Amino acid sequence: MGKMERFSFVALVAGIIFFLFADFISWALPMFVLKDIPKKSVNDLAAEAIAKNTSAWSDFNKIYRFYPEQFKKFCEYEDMYSGAKKVEDCVPNEKTFAKALKIGHRWYVAEGCWNCHSQMVRPVSNETLRFGIPGVSNTVSYPSEYQNELQAPVLWGTKRIGQDLIREAAVHNIGWHVAHLYNPQSTSPGSVMPGYPWYFEKDKNGNIVPNARGIGLLTYIMWLGSWEVKPPEGFRIETAEK
Numbered sequence: 001m002g003k004m005e006r007f008s009f010v011a012l013v014a015g016i017i018f019f020l021f022a023d024f025i026s027w028a029l030p031m032f033v034l035k036d037i038p039k040k041s042v043n044d045l046a047a048e049a050i051a052k053n054t055s056a057w058s059d060f061n062k063i064y065r066f067y068p069e070q071f072k073k074f075c076e077y078e079d080m081y082s083g084a085k086k087v088e089d090c091v092p093n094e095k096t097f098a099k100a101l102k103i104g105h106r107w108y109v110a111e112g113c114w115n116c117h118s119q120m121v122r123p124v125s126n127e128t129l130r131f132g133i134p135g136v137s138n139t140v141s142y143p144s145e146y147q148n149e150l151q152a153p154v155l156w157g158t159k160r161i162g163q164d165l166i167r168e169a170a171v172h173n174i175g176w177h178v179a180h181l182y183n184p185q186s187t188s189p190g191s192v193m194p195g196y197p198w199y200f201e202k203d204k205n206g207n208i209v210p211n212a213r214g215i216g217l218l219t220y221i222m223w224l225g226s227w228e229v230k231p232p233e234g235f236r237i238e239t240a241e242k
């Protein structure tokens with residue numbers, strides 16, 4: 001056997017070993033990490049958010065108060081992905097909240113928002129300072145956050161033309177998101193993000209308001225990371241009597 005032939009054999013075997021090793025790291029290892037963490041359904045997520053009174057739940061209630069007419073249309077909107085039908089009890093509750101999350105998630109996937117936005121804060125390059133709000137919602141991502149129906153398919157993303165969004169809750173308020181999604185340049189001059197006017201309509205006063213699926217998309221965006229939102233240190237609600 002010539003020297004070169006021996007070398008190519010060694011390279012081939014090493015290549016196969018590295019391939020198997022990469023394979024192990026990228027699917028077997030995560031499986032071991034996740035196997036004891038129960039996978040949550042969207043209904044579980046909605047129930048949990050309500051029980052913990054998270055910022056996403058309070059934002060959903062605000063959406064209901066700000067856009068009552070559109071909220072009614074949202075209740076009647078048949079979600080083509082989950083097949084969810086009209087919700088009878090058209091107020092913020094576990095059912096409507098779960099429905100909004102599902103619709104929002106599906107349109108987020110369909111629009112390809114994940115082409116430009118990742119959903120994972122890594123423990124490198126001060127990412128916790130870059131995304132979220134320091135001290136409020138800026139933790140590194142952890143496995144159990146991804147064990148739910150709204151991460152199937154996983155939306156970690158591969159590119160960050162825009163920011164990471166897994167700590168987006170509490171970064172902006174509803175009004176900002178409405179203006180931004182309708183026309184990103186209105187809030188972020190020079191932004192390369194395209195506008196998504198088809199999530200909006202005009203109300204009877206001529207104002208731009210979210211339509212049925214816009215309510216879903218807004219709810220979903222403001223839900224991202226809401227489970228990690230904590231009031232700033234030293235924060236307390238001031239009451240009249242002291």
Ligand code: HEC
Nearest residue numbers: 111112113116161162163171184188191192193194196221
């Ligand atoms: C072509 C790439 C691109 C696409 C596609 C895209 N975005 Fe963006 N997005 C950006 C960029 C760049 C920014 C930062 C500038 C700005 O605020 O517009 C941004 C900012 C944002 C922000 C504000 C983040 C922050 O913390 O300030 C949100 C929320 C957002 N995008 C949501 C979405 C949603 C939802 C979709 C899909 C409907 C989407 N984006 C699609 C590029 C994109």
